[in-house]
Amino acid sequence: MVRENVWGPAARVRGMGTSVFTEMTELARSTGAVNLGQGVPELDGPAPLLREVADAVLAGGNQYPPAHGFPALREAVAAHQRRRYGLDYTPQGEVLVTTGATEALAAALLALCDPGDEVIAFDPCYDAYPAGARLAGAHLVPVPLAEDTTGRATGFVLDADALRSAVTPRTRVLLLNTPHNPTGKVFTADELAAVAEVCREHDLTVVTDEVYEHLVYDGGEHRTIAALPGMRERTLTISSAGKTFNVTGWKVGWVCGPADLVAAVGSAKQFLTYASGTPYQEALARALGGVEAWAAELRTTLRRNRDVLSEGLARAGLRPYRAEAGYFVQADIRAWGHADGVRFCRELPLRAGVVAIPTSAFQLRPDAPSYLVRFSFCKREKSVAEAVEKLVSAV
Ligand SMILES: *Cc1c(COP(=O)(O)O)cnc(C)c1O
Numbered sequence: 121m122v123r124e125n126v127w128g129p130a131a132r133v134r135g136m137g138t139s140v141f142t143e144m145t146e147l148a149r150s151t152g153a154v155n156l157g158q159g160v161p162e163l164d165g166p167a168p169l170l171r172e173v174a175d176a177v178l179a180g181g182n183q184y185p186p187a188h189g190f191p192a193l194r195e196a197v198a199a200h201q202r203r204r205y206g207l208d209y210t211p212q213g214e215v216l217v218t219t220g221a222t223e224a225l226a227a228a229l230l231a232l233c234d235p236g237d238e239v240i241a242f243d244p245c246y247d248a249y250p251a252g253a254r255l256a257g258a259h260l261v262p263v264p265l266a267e268d269t270t271g272r273a274t275g276f277v278l279d280a281d282a283l284r285s286a287v288t289p290r291t292r293v294l295l296l297n298t299p300h301n302p303t304g305k306v307f308t309a310d311e312l313a314a315v316a317e318v319c320r321e322h323d324l325t326v327v328t329d330e331v332y333e334h335l336v337y338d339g340g341e342h343r344t345i346a347a348l349p350g351m352r353e354r355t356l357t358i359s360s361a362g363k364t365f366n367v368t369g370w371k372v373g374w375v376c377g378p379a380d381l382v383a384a385v386g387s388a389k390q391f392l393t394y395a396s397g398t399p400y401q402e403a404l405a406r407a408l409g410g411v412e413a414w415a416a417e418l419r420t421t422l423r424r425n426r427d428v429l430s431e432g433l434a435r436a437g438l439r440p441y442r443a444e445a446g447y448f449v450q451a452d453i454r455a456w457g458h459a460d461g462v463r464f465c466r467e468l469p470l471r472a473g474v475v476a477i478p479t480s481a482f483q484l485r486p487d488a489p490s491y492l493v494r495f496s497f498c499k500r501e502k503s504v505a506e507a508v509e510k511l512v513s514a515v
Contacts, residue, residue, distance in 0.1 A: 132254055132255055132257070136251065139247065139481065140462070140465075140477060140478060140481045141157065141158050141477065141481070144157040144158070144465060144475050144476075144477055145157060145158055145475075147466070147469050147475055148469065148475040151469040151470065151473070151475075152473075153468075153469035153472075153473045153474055153475045154473060154474050154475065154503055154506050154507040154510065155475045155499075155503075156429075156474060156475060156476055156495045156496045156497070156499065156503075156504075156507050157475040157476055157477045157496065158477070158496065159301070159363075159368075159447040159448065159496045159498055160368060160498070161366045161368060161447075161498040161499070162498070162499040162500045162503060163366050163421065163498070163499075163500065164366055165365045165366040165367040166365060166366075166407065166414050168407075169365060169367070169403055169404070169407045172402070172403035172406060172407070173399045173400055173402075173403045176398070176399035176402045176403055177399045181398045181399045181402050182398060182399065183398060184394065184395050184398070185217075185395045185396070185397070185398045185401055186395065187386070187389075187390050187394060187395050188215075188216050188217060188386060188395075189215070189216060189217020189218075189374065189395070189401060190217070190398075190401045190402060190405055191211060191212075192402070192405035192406075193217055193372075193374075193401045193402075193404055193405040193408070194211035194212070194215040194216075194217060194374075195211045195405070196404070196405045196406075196408040196409055197209075197211070197215050197217075197359075197374045197376065197408065198210070198211045198214070198215050198376070199408075199409065200408055200409075200411070201357070201376055204333075205343075205344045205346070205347050206347060207344070207346055207347055207352065207376070209376045209377075210379070213379040213382065213383070214376060214377060214378065214379050214382055215374060215375070215376050215382070216374065216375050216376075216382050216385055216386050216389065217372065217373070217374050217395075217397075217401060218358075218372075218373045218374060218375060218385075218389055218393075219371050219372075219373065219392070219393045219396045219397065220360055220362060220371035220372065220373040221329060221331045221358050221359065221360035221362070221373040222248055222371070222373070223371075223373065223389060223392055223393060224356075224358040224360075224373045224374065224375040224385070224389075225248055225249070225252050225295075225327065225329060225358060226248070226252045226255060226388075226392065227375075227385045227386075227388040227389040227392060228252075228293075228327045228356050228358070228375065228385050228388075229252040229253055229255070229256040229258065229293070229327070230252075230255065230256045230388040231381075231384035231385045231387060231388045232256075232292055232293050232325055232327070232381075232384065233253065233256040233257065233258035233292055233293060234257070234258075234292075235256075235257030235258070236257065236258070236259070236290060237256075237257075237258045237259070237290055237291075237292040237293075238258065238259050238260075238261050238288060238290045238291045238292065239253045239258050239259070239260050239261065239291075239292065239293045239294075239295055240260075240261050240262075240263055240283070240286050240287070240291055240293070240294045240295065240324075241253075241260055241261075241262060241263070241294075241295040241297075241484075242262070242263050242264075242265050242278075242296070242297070242300070243262035243263060243264050243265065243482075243483055243484050243485055243488060244265070244302055244303065244479055244482035244483045244484075244488065244492075245262070245295070245297060245482055245484070246297060246301050246302075246329065246482065247481060247482060249295050249297075250484060258292070258293075259290075260295075260484065261286050261288075261291070262483075262484035262485050263279070263282050263283050263286045264279060264282060264485060264488065265277065265278065265279070265300075265303065265305065266278070266279040266282075271442055272442075273430075273439075273440060273441055273442040274439075274441050274442065274452075275303075275305060275441060275442035275444070276300075276303045276305045276441075277305075277311070278307065278311040278314060278315065280311075280314040280315075280318070283314075283315065283318055284318055287318065287322050287324070291322060291324060292324065292325060293324065293325050293326070293327055294315065294318070294319055294324045294325070294326050294327070295326075295327050295328075295329070296315065296326055296327070296328040296329070296345060297328070297329040297330075298312075298328070298330065298342065298343075298345075299330075299332035299333070299335065299336055299342060299444065299445030299446045300332075300445075300446070301331075301332065301446055301447070301448060301482075302448050302450065302477075302479055302482045302494045303441070303443075303448070303450055304441070304442065304443030304444055304445055304446050304447075304448050304449065304450070305442075305444060305445075306336055306340055306341075306342060306444045306445045307343070307345075308343075309343055312343055312345045312348060313348060315345060316345055316348040316349075316350070316351050319351070319354060320350050320351070320354075323354075324354070325354050325355070325356070325381065326345055326346075326351065326354055326355040326356070327355075327356045327358065328344065328345055328346065328355060328356070328357050328358065329358050329359075330342065330344060330357060330358065330359045331358070331359055331360045331362065331363045331364075331373075332363055332445050332446040332447070333359055333364070334363075334364045334411065334412075334415035334418070334419070335363065335364075335415070335418070335419060335422060335445050335446050335447070336419075336444065336445040337419060337422070337423040337426065337443075337444060337445060338423070338444065340444050340445065342445070344357060346376075346377075352378065353378050354378075354381075355377060356375050356376070356377040356381050356382070356385065357375065357376045357377060358373060358374070358375050359373065359374060360372065360373035360374070361373070361400070361404050361408075363446075363447070364411060364415060364418075365404075365407065365411075365414065366418065366498075367400075370397060370400045370404075371396065371397060371400075372396075372397045372400045372401055372404055421501075422447070422497065422498065424501065425497040425498075425499065425501060425504045426443050426449060426497050428497075428501070428504050428505060428508060429449055429495060429497045429504050429507070429508060430443065430449055431508075432504075432507070432508025432509075432511060432512060433449065433451045433495065433508075433511065435508075435512050436508075436511040436512045436514070436515050437455040437456060437515055438451040438452065438453055438455065438456065438493075438511065439451060439452040439454075439455065447496050447497065447498040448494050448495065448496050448497070449494070449495050449497060450479060450492050450493070450494055451476075451492070451493050451494075451495060452491055452492060453491050453492075453493050454491045456515075458491065459490060459491050460490050460491075461478030461479055461480050461490055461491060461492055461493045462478045462480055462490075464478065464493060465477060465478045465493060471514055472510050472511050472514035473510040473514075474495075474507045474510050474511055476493045476494060476495045476496075477493070477494045477496075478492075478493055478494075479492035479493060479494050480492075482494075495507075
């Protein structure tokens, strides 16, 4: 067969195009609207951590770090998992430092999936999951989270039957995300036990994305599935400094798991970036030991923002969902006469001077609800208050 001599993108990236995030960020810029779209913190990281990075740069920490990450950071990550979750990982071989959680996710999917394999993820999900599966030639199978109306505000819960019926002989990986983006859901102990049971029964490998592990509000608790019986040996746990320390531009993440799985991820990772972030790794190795004090402070700020935003959305008639963790609140836009989140978000900057992201950017099923919109509150208090004022007066 003669290949047509016209350049075109390869199938694995065709149609990925520019995302709705780019479009909404551009709309925020061109209209001057308050940007509650992308989850980029307006607040800075802890001052001592920033100074340590500056010092590390000036002290000459500017060349390649070890491929698996600085030993001190791998030790700090292992100590963190032991202290918080009672899980023991050997810093040498069971912890791998990556270029953000994003690279850890991509490298894990490339390392675990053959073309044609299936990856299960809960829908809605972070947009890097379907993209990562596709780069690996795998097929992402979405399992809807169910709406739960038993609380004061609607939330999302696991539908264990839907999960069970999504498993096929080709399923290799279950991609879990708790606390969850874009819903703000935290998987409960019972839900994790149900997920773990399915994974053990069908011999699935779990990749769990826990980048919001420190940002659970109202005294709630983040639990990791790797700590459940029979799960450590089949689970890769991913986290990152970005969300925890308000330093999303640094792109330092890590993955913990059994040595054979981590080695496979390392094989892919070494040819994606090899290694990165020398001064950041050096500084984070010291900061991670004291993360609890910093995170408590950050949670106080974010919880206050969440409350102001949720109450404001309710006053504006945009029914907010429960946000137990993370950076985001889901809102139901139907009371504004809209059923389509994409159109709503395109009009919102002009109608109300606020930018949000349609939840459809995270949905994979054609029958997913189209009336959900995601507002982010990882912003200055002033920005959240201003957005609320604008939304309320636009009704
Ligand atoms: C922000 C985010 C990431 C990306 O983390 P980086 O460390 O910046 O690569 C991964 N997963 C989820 C759910 C996120 O919200």
